[in-house]
Amino acid sequence: MKIKLTLVQKRSMLGLLFIAPWLIGFIFLFAGPLAQSIRFSFNKLMVSPGGYELQNVGLQNFQDALFVDANFNRILTESILGMLVDVPLILFFSLFSAVLLNQKFRGRGLARAIFFLPVILASGAIASAESAGLINLVGNAQVAEQLGQASSQFNARSMVLLLSEAGFPLAVTDYIVDAVMRIYEIISSSGVQILIFLAALQSVPGSMYEVAKIEGATAYESFWKITFPMVSPLILTNIIYTIIDSFSDSRVTQTIYETAFKTQNFGLSAAMAWLYTILVSVLLIVMGVIVSRKTFYHN
Amino acid sequence: MAIVRERWDEDSHNRINRIKNKSLNSLWSICRFMLILGITFIIIYPILTKFSMAFKAKEDIYNPTIYMIPVHFTLDNLSVALKLLDYWPLLLNTMVYVFVTMLLTTMSTALAGYGFARFQFPGSNILFGLVVLTILIPMSTLMVPMYLHFRSFDVLGVVHLFTGKDGINLLGTYWPSVITSATATGLKAGLFIYIFRQFFRGLPKEIEEAALIDGAGGIKTFFSIMLPNAIPPLITVTLFSFVWQYNDTFYTSLFMSDSALMPLKIASLPADASQFLPGLMGISNSAEADPNYVALVVDTGILLAIIPLILLYLFVQRHFVESVERTGVVG
DSSP: OOOOOOHHHHHHHHHHHHHHHHHHHHIIIIIHHHHHHHHHHTEEEEEETTEEEEEEOTTHHHHIIIIISSSHHHHHHHHHHHHHHHHHHHHHHHHHHHHHHHSOOTTHHHHHHHHTHHHHHOOHHHHHHHHHHHHHHHSOHHHHHHHHHHTTOOOHHHHHHHHHHTTOOHHHHHHHHHHHHTHHHHHHTOHHHHHHHHHHHHTSOHHHHHHHHHTTOOHHHHIIIIIHHHHHHHHHHHHHHHHHHTTTTOHHHHHHHHHHHTSOOHHHHHHHHHHHHHHHHHHHHHHHHHHHHHOOOOO | OHHHHHHHHHHHHHHHHHHHHHHHHHHHHHHHHHHHHHHHHHHHHHHHHHHHHHTBOGGGTTOTTOOSSOSSBOSHHHHHHHHHHTHHHHHHHHHHHHHHHHHHHHHHHHHHHHHHHHOOOTTHHHHHHHHHHHHHSOGGGTHHHHHHHHHTBOGGGHHHHHHOSSOBOOTTSSHHHHHHHHTTOSTTHHHHHHHHHHHHHHSOTHHHHHHHHTTOOHHHHIIIIIHHHTHHHHHHHHHHHHHHHHHOOHHHHHHOTTSOOHHHHHHHHHHHHHHHHHHHHTSOTTSOOOHHHHHHHHHHHHHHHHHHHHHHHHHHHHHHHHHHHHHTTTO
């Protein structure tokens, strides 16, 4: 028997066909594992030949992650705080660079090519090899870290003095100096964000600037009154991207990985992962609400 | 007389204004030039040091007067690093792996993106919300279940039904990556689906309607009309998935920690170097390698790992920037 379908039904079947690969993957390789991961976080998992056994322990894993594990809560708060510090820096730097790269000057192609080089080279493997090399060299992780900071060969003291003489509060001075000391890190993690902002800047109609210029607006005014509102929807996109990009080389991820595969405590690692996920999602939601209120939508 | 004077005043006023504008402009150009030069230097500097390390001879390590340009050039580091990494087979292996996953990822995400952009089916909005969810959930959350899943891989118990075994162990093979990328759940696949969807939504509907009237079915329309029009997102997605796959250590160390893949080898290079260098140098195996020399070799190895990417980038960087601009990520 042949079932007669209406055109609408046919279209929707076709749509399902198109997303079928993703749907299969989603069900078996995302939704399934996600549910399992929730279950693991409430259980003690023991690997047995050809499978695993679960033993219900209630909220024990979460308790262990937060209060028993020596490092996890510290690493978690550090990485969330680090995120809060990094996001504005990366946003500011990428918007600044995008505006810079959007202007017309000689060698713009070359400058763009170099600015996006970090997108290509941002590799966890290289970073870990480099730090391992440095640790190998001096025999101590802490010294290596200090050396890495010192090797920027920039004396921060003069800048601190300058800023505090200028009457900036200590917190602001700290923030700026910190940003300058980690400039390489910030630059190398803002490649994609620059790309997104640049694409947004290209889509701002040039006639707006012309009108503003005829009306006598300065470049500064036209930045805040035209450029900034027009790219503001992309700020949220970039915040989200920055946060999810920081997952891959986050120390929390590494801790979760080590808990699972070095100490074989799968339940604890699942609980840690869920704590991290929940915290990050709260952060994302709060930021999303705040930013989208201030955002200007042109259309 | 007064009129002439007034005109002269106005003239000089204009001239001063013009000079002011011009000098402000050139001042800004200089400022901009300095800024861009500075940032460029910060980006390029690590690569330059790698080059300098790669060609530096051992004699120069302890010479404090050397900055960047070595006195004794040598290719020894290069040959040692090539040997340690087993470079050419490794590169070939990595390239094949990355290329296959890239192709599969692009295909599956393009299909899904088109499906979400153009078709209304029950729950299509909810499903797209779930795509966004896959972007936002950190991969460490799914790590353990995925690992166990691929340790005894068995879809709906089919393998168990036929062979009586508890699934197939796929760990240590390339299959986990192939399967995840073919089903659009691999590395940052959600982001790619999002990019494709945004682009396909921006294309005019009339193209498809014309194709439909001319008698093309949905699948044919996609392959012969929509895909050729989707060059910008295709370039973006292939490039990004290539690069991210090439650099990825998370999935590779999770699923195939023993495989000969570039990111894994580079991550373990420092340990390998300090272990095998004395042997390679012809010194007795018990001797410890000079850590400074190990650092030299490690830097050379890193350079070897990124050179293919840089070469690739030189060829495609123009498309890279342009295609992202035209992809419509923006809106």
